[in-house]
Amino acid sequence: MSFSFQKMHANGDDxxxxxxxxxxxxxxxxxxxxxxxxxxGIGFNQLAVMSDCDDAAVRLTFWNPDGSMLDACGSATRGVAWKLLRETGSSSVIVRTNRGLLNCSLETDGLISVDMGEPFLHWRDVPIAQEVDTLVLPLPGTPTACSMGNPHCTFFVEDLEAVDVEALGPEIESHPLFPQKTNVHFVQVLSPTRIRLRIWERGGGIPLGSGSCSCGAAVNGIRRGLLDDSVEVECDGGTVTVRWDGTGSVFLTGPVEPNFSGVWFEGPSRNS
Structure with missing residues:
Protein backbone atom coordinates (compact mmCIF):
# COMPACT_ATOMS: atom_id res chain seq x y z
CA MET A 1 0.00 0.00 0.00
CA SER A 2 1.22 3.52 -0.80
CA PHE A 3 -0.11 7.06 -0.69
CA SER A 4 1.15 10.58 -1.30
CA PHE A 5 1.70 13.02 1.53
CA GLN A 6 2.70 16.64 2.05
CA LYS A 7 4.75 17.84 5.01
CA MET A 8 3.97 21.38 6.23
CA HIS A 9 4.46 23.56 9.29
CA ALA A 10 2.89 26.52 11.03
CA ASN A 11 5.56 28.46 12.96
CA GLY A 12 7.46 25.19 13.35
CA ASP A 13 4.39 23.20 14.44
CA ASP A 14 4.84 20.47 11.84
CA GLY A 41 8.69 7.44 9.59
CA ILE A 42 8.05 11.01 8.47
CA GLY A 43 7.54 12.64 11.84
CA PHE A 44 4.89 15.18 12.79
CA ASN A 45 3.05 16.80 15.65
CA GLN A 46 -0.24 15.95 13.93
CA LEU A 47 -1.45 14.05 10.89
CA ALA A 48 -4.42 15.41 8.89
CA VAL A 49 -6.26 13.05 6.55
CA MET A 50 -8.44 14.55 3.82
CA SER A 51 -11.41 12.51 2.59
CA ASP A 52 -14.57 13.11 0.58
CA CYS A 53 -17.43 15.01 2.18
CA ASP A 54 -20.98 15.77 0.98
CA ASP A 55 -21.41 19.15 2.68
CA ALA A 56 -17.89 20.61 2.66
CA ALA A 57 -14.78 20.67 0.51
CA VAL A 58 -13.24 17.85 2.55
CA ARG A 59 -13.65 15.97 5.77
CA LEU A 60 -10.59 16.05 8.06
CA THR A 61 -9.54 13.50 10.63
CA PHE A 62 -6.55 14.10 12.89
CA TRP A 63 -4.00 11.79 14.53
CA ASN A 64 -1.29 12.31 17.14
CA PRO A 65 2.13 10.69 16.65
CA ASP A 66 1.32 8.13 19.37
CA GLY A 67 -1.56 6.80 17.24
CA SER A 68 -4.36 8.46 19.18
CA MET A 69 -7.01 10.56 17.45
CA LEU A 70 -8.06 14.14 18.20
CA ASP A 71 -10.97 16.30 17.10
CA ALA A 72 -9.21 19.62 16.51
CA CYS A 73 -5.91 20.85 15.10
CA GLY A 74 -5.70 24.52 14.22
CA SER A 75 -2.33 24.32 12.48
CA ALA A 76 -3.19 21.38 10.22
CA THR A 77 -6.63 22.84 9.46
CA ARG A 78 -4.90 26.00 8.25
CA GLY A 79 -2.51 23.88 6.20
CA VAL A 80 -5.32 21.99 4.47
CA ALA A 81 -7.14 25.29 3.87
CA TRP A 82 -3.95 26.70 2.28
CA LYS A 83 -3.79 23.66 -0.02
CA LEU A 84 -7.48 23.90 -1.00
CA LEU A 85 -7.38 27.66 -1.56
CA ARG A 86 -4.41 27.27 -3.90
CA GLU A 87 -6.26 24.55 -5.81
CA THR A 88 -9.42 26.59 -6.30
CA GLY A 89 -8.07 30.15 -6.41
CA SER A 90 -10.80 31.07 -3.95
CA SER A 91 -10.44 33.25 -0.85
CA SER A 92 -12.49 30.98 1.44
CA VAL A 93 -13.31 27.31 1.91
CA ILE A 94 -15.38 25.20 4.32
CA VAL A 95 -14.03 21.98 5.81
CA ARG A 96 -15.67 19.48 8.13
CA THR A 97 -14.03 18.11 11.27
CA ASN A 98 -15.45 16.44 14.36
CA ARG A 99 -15.94 20.03 15.57
CA GLY A 100 -18.40 20.60 12.73
CA LEU A 101 -18.14 22.84 9.67
CA LEU A 102 -15.21 25.27 9.88
CA ASN A 103 -14.90 28.30 7.62
CA CYS A 104 -11.33 29.07 6.52
CA SER A 105 -10.19 32.18 4.68
CA LEU A 106 -7.13 33.72 3.07
CA GLU A 107 -6.24 37.12 4.56
CA THR A 108 -4.80 39.97 2.49
CA ASP A 109 -1.38 39.46 4.12
CA GLY A 110 -1.28 35.81 3.07
CA LEU A 111 -2.12 34.42 6.49
CA ILE A 112 -4.84 31.79 6.92
CA SER A 113 -7.75 32.28 9.33
CA VAL A 114 -9.95 29.51 10.68
CA ASP A 115 -13.24 29.76 12.55
CA MET A 116 -12.44 27.16 15.21
CA GLY A 117 -15.97 27.08 16.63
CA GLU A 118 -17.15 27.93 20.12
CA PRO A 119 -15.11 26.71 23.10
CA PHE A 120 -16.64 24.23 25.53
CA LEU A 121 -16.50 25.58 29.09
CA HIS A 122 -18.64 23.20 31.17
CA TRP A 123 -16.77 20.58 33.17
CA ARG A 124 -18.58 17.69 31.47
CA ASP A 125 -17.61 18.98 28.01
CA VAL A 126 -13.86 19.43 28.61
CA PRO A 127 -14.17 16.72 30.03
CA ILE A 128 -13.32 16.85 33.74
CA ALA A 129 -13.78 13.78 35.94
CA GLN A 130 -15.82 15.58 38.61
CA GLU A 131 -18.00 18.65 38.94
CA VAL A 132 -15.70 21.67 39.20
CA ASP A 133 -15.55 25.31 38.23
CA THR A 134 -13.41 25.16 35.08
CA LEU A 135 -12.32 28.76 35.66
CA VAL A 136 -10.30 27.73 38.73
CA LEU A 137 -9.43 24.04 38.88
CA PRO A 138 -8.61 22.35 42.23
CA LEU A 139 -4.95 21.86 41.34
CA PRO A 140 -1.82 23.62 42.60
CA GLY A 141 -1.46 26.81 40.57
CA THR A 142 -5.26 27.03 40.05
CA PRO A 143 -5.26 26.52 36.28
CA THR A 144 -8.25 27.12 33.97
CA ALA A 145 -9.72 24.53 31.60
CA CYS A 146 -11.71 24.55 28.38
CA SER A 147 -12.10 22.44 25.26
CA MET A 148 -11.60 23.38 21.63
CA GLY A 149 -12.66 19.88 20.61
CA ASN A 150 -9.65 18.69 22.61
CA PRO A 151 -9.05 19.46 26.32
CA HIS A 152 -6.85 22.36 27.47
CA CYS A 153 -5.50 23.22 30.92
CA THR A 154 -3.83 26.63 31.29
CA PHE A 155 -1.48 27.76 34.07
CA PHE A 156 -0.75 31.48 34.34
CA VAL A 157 2.76 32.07 35.67
CA GLU A 158 4.95 35.06 36.54
CA ASP A 159 8.14 33.73 34.93
CA LEU A 160 7.75 31.26 32.07
CA GLU A 161 11.49 30.59 31.90
CA ALA A 162 11.37 29.17 35.43
CA VAL A 163 8.80 26.49 34.48
CA ASP A 164 10.07 22.96 33.80
CA VAL A 165 7.56 22.12 31.07
CA GLU A 166 9.09 18.70 30.39
CA ALA A 167 8.62 17.65 34.03
CA LEU A 168 5.25 19.25 34.81
CA GLY A 169 3.57 18.69 31.45
CA PRO A 170 3.20 14.90 31.49
CA GLU A 171 2.21 14.96 35.16
CA ILE A 172 -0.74 17.27 34.45
CA GLU A 173 -1.56 15.60 31.11
CA SER A 174 -2.28 12.30 32.88
CA HIS A 175 -3.82 13.71 36.07
CA PRO A 176 -6.97 11.78 37.17
CA LEU A 177 -8.96 15.01 36.82
CA PHE A 178 -8.71 14.58 33.02
CA PRO A 179 -10.24 11.25 31.90
CA GLN A 180 -9.17 11.85 28.28
CA LYS A 181 -5.86 13.44 29.33
CA THR A 182 -5.23 17.10 28.45
CA ASN A 183 -3.02 19.57 26.64
CA VAL A 184 -1.12 21.65 29.19
CA HIS A 185 -0.25 25.34 28.74
CA PHE A 186 2.06 27.59 30.70
CA VAL A 187 1.33 31.26 29.99
CA GLN A 188 3.09 34.48 30.90
CA VAL A 189 0.90 37.52 30.24
CA LEU A 190 3.06 40.19 28.61
CA SER A 191 0.17 42.64 28.11
CA PRO A 192 -3.62 42.42 27.71
CA THR A 193 -3.03 41.81 24.00
CA ARG A 194 0.02 39.50 24.06
CA ILE A 195 1.04 36.32 25.85
CA ARG A 196 4.06 34.02 25.81
CA LEU A 197 3.00 30.36 25.66
CA ARG A 198 4.80 27.08 26.15
CA ILE A 199 2.97 23.80 25.63
CA TRP A 200 2.97 20.18 26.66
CA GLU A 201 0.81 18.57 23.97
CA ARG A 202 -1.37 15.59 24.77
CA GLY A 203 0.12 12.56 23.03
CA GLY A 204 2.94 14.60 21.54
CA GLY A 205 5.32 16.30 23.99
CA ILE A 206 6.69 19.84 23.59
CA PRO A 207 5.93 21.42 20.18
CA LEU A 208 7.17 24.73 18.81
CA GLY A 209 3.54 25.83 18.58
CA SER A 210 -0.06 24.64 18.40
CA GLY A 211 -3.11 26.29 16.90
CA SER A 212 -5.70 24.73 19.17
CA CYS A 213 -3.50 25.25 22.25
CA SER A 214 -3.05 28.91 21.31
CA CYS A 215 -6.84 29.18 21.12
CA GLY A 216 -7.37 27.39 24.43
CA ALA A 217 -4.77 29.50 26.23
CA ALA A 218 -6.22 32.76 24.90
CA VAL A 219 -9.78 31.72 25.74
CA ASN A 220 -8.79 30.85 29.30
CA GLY A 221 -6.91 34.13 29.71
CA ILE A 222 -9.90 36.11 28.44
CA ARG A 223 -12.18 34.21 30.83
CA ARG A 224 -9.88 35.08 33.73
CA GLY A 225 -10.07 38.77 32.80
CA LEU A 226 -6.36 38.90 31.99
CA LEU A 227 -6.64 39.51 28.25
CA ASP A 228 -8.52 41.54 25.67
CA ASP A 229 -10.60 39.85 22.98
CA SER A 230 -7.76 39.87 20.42
CA VAL A 231 -4.50 38.29 21.55
CA GLU A 232 -1.12 37.72 19.94
CA VAL A 233 0.13 34.33 21.13
CA GLU A 234 3.90 33.99 21.05
CA CYS A 235 5.01 30.35 20.98
CA ASP A 236 8.55 28.96 20.70
CA GLY A 237 8.25 28.85 16.90
CA GLY A 238 6.40 32.09 16.19
CA THR A 239 3.22 34.08 16.71
CA VAL A 240 -0.46 33.61 15.85
CA THR A 241 -3.48 35.79 16.59
CA VAL A 242 -6.54 34.54 18.46
CA ARG A 243 -9.82 36.48 18.63
CA TRP A 244 -12.78 35.63 20.88
CA ASP A 245 -15.61 37.91 21.97
CA GLY A 246 -16.45 35.79 25.01
CA THR A 247 -19.56 34.16 23.57
CA GLY A 248 -19.14 33.05 19.94
CA SER A 249 -16.55 31.33 17.79
CA VAL A 250 -12.81 31.50 18.31
CA PHE A 251 -10.84 32.75 15.28
CA LEU A 252 -7.25 31.65 14.70
CA THR A 253 -4.99 33.47 12.23
CA GLY A 254 -1.41 32.61 11.32
CA PRO A 255 1.04 31.45 8.65
CA VAL A 256 1.51 28.02 7.12
CA GLU A 257 4.35 26.85 4.88
CA PRO A 258 4.95 23.68 2.84
CA ASN A 259 8.12 21.70 3.57
CA PHE A 260 8.18 18.83 1.10
CA SER A 261 6.03 16.12 -0.45
CA GLY A 262 6.57 12.44 -1.09
CA VAL A 263 5.10 8.96 -1.29
CA TRP A 264 4.79 6.62 1.68
CA PHE A 265 5.25 2.91 0.91
CA GLU A 266 3.75 0.80 3.68
CA GLY A 267 5.76 -2.36 4.30
CA PRO A 268 5.69 -4.93 7.12
CA SER A 269 6.47 -3.57 10.60
CA ARG A 270 9.09 -5.26 12.72
CA ASN A 271 7.09 -4.27 15.81
CA SER A 272 3.60 -5.29 14.63
Missing amino acids: FVVVDLRGQANKINQNIAKRLGDRNR
Whole structure:
Protein backbone atom coordinates (compact mmCIF):
# COMPACT_ATOMS: atom_id res chain seq x y z
CA MET A 1 0.00 0.00 0.00
CA SER A 2 1.22 3.52 -0.80
CA PHE A 3 -0.11 7.06 -0.69
CA SER A 4 1.15 10.58 -1.30
CA PHE A 5 1.70 13.02 1.53
CA GLN A 6 2.70 16.64 2.05
CA LYS A 7 4.75 17.84 5.01
CA MET A 8 3.97 21.38 6.23
CA HIS A 9 4.46 23.56 9.29
CA ALA A 10 2.89 26.52 11.03
CA ASN A 11 5.56 28.46 12.96
CA GLY A 12 7.46 25.19 13.35
CA ASP A 13 4.39 23.20 14.44
CA ASP A 14 4.84 20.47 11.84
CA PHE A 15 2.12 18.28 10.40
CA VAL A 16 1.57 15.86 7.55
CA VAL A 17 -1.39 16.06 5.15
CA VAL A 18 -2.58 12.91 3.39
CA ASP A 19 -5.10 13.54 0.62
CA LEU A 20 -7.40 10.53 0.20
CA ARG A 21 -10.18 12.24 -1.74
CA GLY A 22 -11.67 9.74 -4.16
CA GLN A 23 -10.07 6.84 -2.25
CA ALA A 24 -10.84 4.67 0.74
CA ASN A 25 -9.40 5.98 4.01
CA LYS A 26 -6.40 3.72 4.58
CA ILE A 27 -5.12 5.34 7.77
CA ASN A 28 -5.45 3.43 11.04
CA GLN A 29 -3.81 3.70 14.44
CA ASN A 30 -0.80 1.60 13.48
CA ILE A 31 -0.10 3.49 10.26
CA ALA A 32 -0.51 6.87 11.98
CA LYS A 33 1.95 5.82 14.68
CA ARG A 34 4.49 4.61 12.11
CA LEU A 35 4.15 7.79 10.06
CA GLY A 36 4.65 9.86 13.22
CA ASP A 37 7.93 8.19 14.19
CA ARG A 38 10.62 10.83 13.57
CA ASN A 39 13.32 8.17 13.21
CA ARG A 40 11.58 5.49 11.14
CA GLY A 41 8.69 7.44 9.59
CA ILE A 42 8.05 11.01 8.47
CA GLY A 43 7.54 12.64 11.84
CA PHE A 44 4.89 15.18 12.79
CA ASN A 45 3.05 16.80 15.65
CA GLN A 46 -0.24 15.95 13.93
CA LEU A 47 -1.45 14.05 10.89
CA ALA A 48 -4.42 15.41 8.89
CA VAL A 49 -6.26 13.05 6.55
CA MET A 50 -8.44 14.55 3.82
CA SER A 51 -11.41 12.51 2.59
CA ASP A 52 -14.57 13.11 0.58
CA CYS A 53 -17.43 15.01 2.18
CA ASP A 54 -20.98 15.77 0.98
CA ASP A 55 -21.41 19.15 2.68
CA ALA A 56 -17.89 20.61 2.66
CA ALA A 57 -14.78 20.67 0.51
CA VAL A 58 -13.24 17.85 2.55
CA ARG A 59 -13.65 15.97 5.77
CA LEU A 60 -10.59 16.05 8.06
CA THR A 61 -9.54 13.50 10.63
CA PHE A 62 -6.55 14.10 12.89
CA TRP A 63 -4.00 11.79 14.53
CA ASN A 64 -1.29 12.31 17.14
CA PRO A 65 2.13 10.69 16.65
CA ASP A 66 1.32 8.13 19.37
CA GLY A 67 -1.56 6.80 17.24
CA SER A 68 -4.36 8.46 19.18
CA MET A 69 -7.01 10.56 17.45
CA LEU A 70 -8.06 14.14 18.20
CA ASP A 71 -10.97 16.30 17.10
CA ALA A 72 -9.21 19.62 16.51
CA CYS A 73 -5.91 20.85 15.10
CA GLY A 74 -5.70 24.52 14.22
CA SER A 75 -2.33 24.32 12.48
CA ALA A 76 -3.19 21.38 10.22
CA THR A 77 -6.63 22.84 9.46
CA ARG A 78 -4.90 26.00 8.25
CA GLY A 79 -2.51 23.88 6.20
CA VAL A 80 -5.32 21.99 4.47
CA ALA A 81 -7.14 25.29 3.87
CA TRP A 82 -3.95 26.70 2.28
CA LYS A 83 -3.79 23.66 -0.02
CA LEU A 84 -7.48 23.90 -1.00
CA LEU A 85 -7.38 27.66 -1.56
CA ARG A 86 -4.41 27.27 -3.90
CA GLU A 87 -6.26 24.55 -5.81
CA THR A 88 -9.42 26.59 -6.30
CA GLY A 89 -8.07 30.15 -6.41
CA SER A 90 -10.80 31.07 -3.95
CA SER A 91 -10.44 33.25 -0.85
CA SER A 92 -12.49 30.98 1.44
CA VAL A 93 -13.31 27.31 1.91
CA ILE A 94 -15.38 25.20 4.32
CA VAL A 95 -14.03 21.98 5.81
CA ARG A 96 -15.67 19.48 8.13
CA THR A 97 -14.03 18.11 11.27
CA ASN A 98 -15.45 16.44 14.36
CA ARG A 99 -15.94 20.03 15.57
CA GLY A 100 -18.40 20.60 12.73
CA LEU A 101 -18.14 22.84 9.67
CA LEU A 102 -15.21 25.27 9.88
CA ASN A 103 -14.90 28.30 7.62
CA CYS A 104 -11.33 29.07 6.52
CA SER A 105 -10.19 32.18 4.68
CA LEU A 106 -7.13 33.72 3.07
CA GLU A 107 -6.24 37.12 4.56
CA THR A 108 -4.80 39.97 2.49
CA ASP A 109 -1.38 39.46 4.12
CA GLY A 110 -1.28 35.81 3.07
CA LEU A 111 -2.12 34.42 6.49
CA ILE A 112 -4.84 31.79 6.92
CA SER A 113 -7.75 32.28 9.33
CA VAL A 114 -9.95 29.51 10.68
CA ASP A 115 -13.24 29.76 12.55
CA MET A 116 -12.44 27.16 15.21
CA GLY A 117 -15.97 27.08 16.63
CA GLU A 118 -17.15 27.93 20.12
CA PRO A 119 -15.11 26.71 23.10
CA PHE A 120 -16.64 24.23 25.53
CA LEU A 121 -16.50 25.58 29.09
CA HIS A 122 -18.64 23.20 31.17
CA TRP A 123 -16.77 20.58 33.17
CA ARG A 124 -18.58 17.69 31.47
CA ASP A 125 -17.61 18.98 28.01
CA VAL A 126 -13.86 19.43 28.61
CA PRO A 127 -14.17 16.72 30.03
CA ILE A 128 -13.32 16.85 33.74
CA ALA A 129 -13.78 13.78 35.94
CA GLN A 130 -15.82 15.58 38.61
CA GLU A 131 -18.00 18.65 38.94
CA VAL A 132 -15.70 21.67 39.20
CA ASP A 133 -15.55 25.31 38.23
CA THR A 134 -13.41 25.16 35.08
CA LEU A 135 -12.32 28.76 35.66
CA VAL A 136 -10.30 27.73 38.73
CA LEU A 137 -9.43 24.04 38.88
CA PRO A 138 -8.61 22.35 42.23
CA LEU A 139 -4.95 21.86 41.34
CA PRO A 140 -1.82 23.62 42.60
CA GLY A 141 -1.46 26.81 40.57
CA THR A 142 -5.26 27.03 40.05
CA PRO A 143 -5.26 26.52 36.28
CA THR A 144 -8.25 27.12 33.97
CA ALA A 145 -9.72 24.53 31.60
CA CYS A 146 -11.71 24.55 28.38
CA SER A 147 -12.10 22.44 25.26
CA MET A 148 -11.60 23.38 21.63
CA GLY A 149 -12.66 19.88 20.61
CA ASN A 150 -9.65 18.69 22.61
CA PRO A 151 -9.05 19.46 26.32
CA HIS A 152 -6.85 22.36 27.47
CA CYS A 153 -5.50 23.22 30.92
CA THR A 154 -3.83 26.63 31.29
CA PHE A 155 -1.48 27.76 34.07
CA PHE A 156 -0.75 31.48 34.34
CA VAL A 157 2.76 32.07 35.67
CA GLU A 158 4.95 35.06 36.54
CA ASP A 159 8.14 33.73 34.93
CA LEU A 160 7.75 31.26 32.07
CA GLU A 161 11.49 30.59 31.90
CA ALA A 162 11.37 29.17 35.43
CA VAL A 163 8.80 26.49 34.48
CA ASP A 164 10.07 22.96 33.80
CA VAL A 165 7.56 22.12 31.07
CA GLU A 166 9.09 18.70 30.39
CA ALA A 167 8.62 17.65 34.03
CA LEU A 168 5.25 19.25 34.81
CA GLY A 169 3.57 18.69 31.45
CA PRO A 170 3.20 14.90 31.49
CA GLU A 171 2.21 14.96 35.16
CA ILE A 172 -0.74 17.27 34.45
CA GLU A 173 -1.56 15.60 31.11
CA SER A 174 -2.28 12.30 32.88
CA HIS A 175 -3.82 13.71 36.07
CA PRO A 176 -6.97 11.78 37.17
CA LEU A 177 -8.96 15.01 36.82
CA PHE A 178 -8.71 14.58 33.02
CA PRO A 179 -10.24 11.25 31.90
CA GLN A 180 -9.17 11.85 28.28
CA LYS A 181 -5.86 13.44 29.33
CA THR A 182 -5.23 17.10 28.45
CA ASN A 183 -3.02 19.57 26.64
CA VAL A 184 -1.12 21.65 29.19
CA HIS A 185 -0.25 25.34 28.74
CA PHE A 186 2.06 27.59 30.70
CA VAL A 187 1.33 31.26 29.99
CA GLN A 188 3.09 34.48 30.90
CA VAL A 189 0.90 37.52 30.24
CA LEU A 190 3.06 40.19 28.61
CA SER A 191 0.17 42.64 28.11
CA PRO A 192 -3.62 42.42 27.71
CA THR A 193 -3.03 41.81 24.00
CA ARG A 194 0.02 39.50 24.06
CA ILE A 195 1.04 36.32 25.85
CA ARG A 196 4.06 34.02 25.81
CA LEU A 197 3.00 30.36 25.66
CA ARG A 198 4.80 27.08 26.15
CA ILE A 199 2.97 23.80 25.63
CA TRP A 200 2.97 20.18 26.66
CA GLU A 201 0.81 18.57 23.97
CA ARG A 202 -1.37 15.59 24.77
CA GLY A 203 0.12 12.56 23.03
CA GLY A 204 2.94 14.60 21.54
CA GLY A 205 5.32 16.30 23.99
CA ILE A 206 6.69 19.84 23.59
CA PRO A 207 5.93 21.42 20.18
CA LEU A 208 7.17 24.73 18.81
CA GLY A 209 3.54 25.83 18.58
CA SER A 210 -0.06 24.64 18.40
CA GLY A 211 -3.11 26.29 16.90
CA SER A 212 -5.70 24.73 19.17
CA CYS A 213 -3.50 25.25 22.25
CA SER A 214 -3.05 28.91 21.31
CA CYS A 215 -6.84 29.18 21.12
CA GLY A 216 -7.37 27.39 24.43
CA ALA A 217 -4.77 29.50 26.23
CA ALA A 218 -6.22 32.76 24.90
CA VAL A 219 -9.78 31.72 25.74
CA ASN A 220 -8.79 30.85 29.30
CA GLY A 221 -6.91 34.13 29.71
CA ILE A 222 -9.90 36.11 28.44
CA ARG A 223 -12.18 34.21 30.83
CA ARG A 224 -9.88 35.08 33.73
CA GLY A 225 -10.07 38.77 32.80
CA LEU A 226 -6.36 38.90 31.99
CA LEU A 227 -6.64 39.51 28.25
CA ASP A 228 -8.52 41.54 25.67
CA ASP A 229 -10.60 39.85 22.98
CA SER A 230 -7.76 39.87 20.42
CA VAL A 231 -4.50 38.29 21.55
CA GLU A 232 -1.12 37.72 19.94
CA VAL A 233 0.13 34.33 21.13
CA GLU A 234 3.90 33.99 21.05
CA CYS A 235 5.01 30.35 20.98
CA ASP A 236 8.55 28.96 20.70
CA GLY A 237 8.25 28.85 16.90
CA GLY A 238 6.40 32.09 16.19
CA THR A 239 3.22 34.08 16.71
CA VAL A 240 -0.46 33.61 15.85
CA THR A 241 -3.48 35.79 16.59
CA VAL A 242 -6.54 34.54 18.46
CA ARG A 243 -9.82 36.48 18.63
CA TRP A 244 -12.78 35.63 20.88
CA ASP A 245 -15.61 37.91 21.97
CA GLY A 246 -16.45 35.79 25.01
CA THR A 247 -19.56 34.16 23.57
CA GLY A 248 -19.14 33.05 19.94
CA SER A 249 -16.55 31.33 17.79
CA VAL A 250 -12.81 31.50 18.31
CA PHE A 251 -10.84 32.75 15.28
CA LEU A 252 -7.25 31.65 14.70
CA THR A 253 -4.99 33.47 12.23
CA GLY A 254 -1.41 32.61 11.32
CA PRO A 255 1.04 31.45 8.65
CA VAL A 256 1.51 28.02 7.12
CA GLU A 257 4.35 26.85 4.88
CA PRO A 258 4.95 23.68 2.84
CA ASN A 259 8.12 21.70 3.57
CA PHE A 260 8.18 18.83 1.10
CA SER A 261 6.03 16.12 -0.45
CA GLY A 262 6.57 12.44 -1.09
CA VAL A 263 5.10 8.96 -1.29
CA TRP A 264 4.79 6.62 1.68
CA PHE A 265 5.25 2.91 0.91
CA GLU A 266 3.75 0.80 3.68
CA GLY A 267 5.76 -2.36 4.30
CA PRO A 268 5.69 -4.93 7.12
CA SER A 269 6.47 -3.57 10.60
CA ARG A 270 9.09 -5.26 12.72
CA ASN A 271 7.09 -4.27 15.81
CA SER A 272 3.60 -5.29 14.63
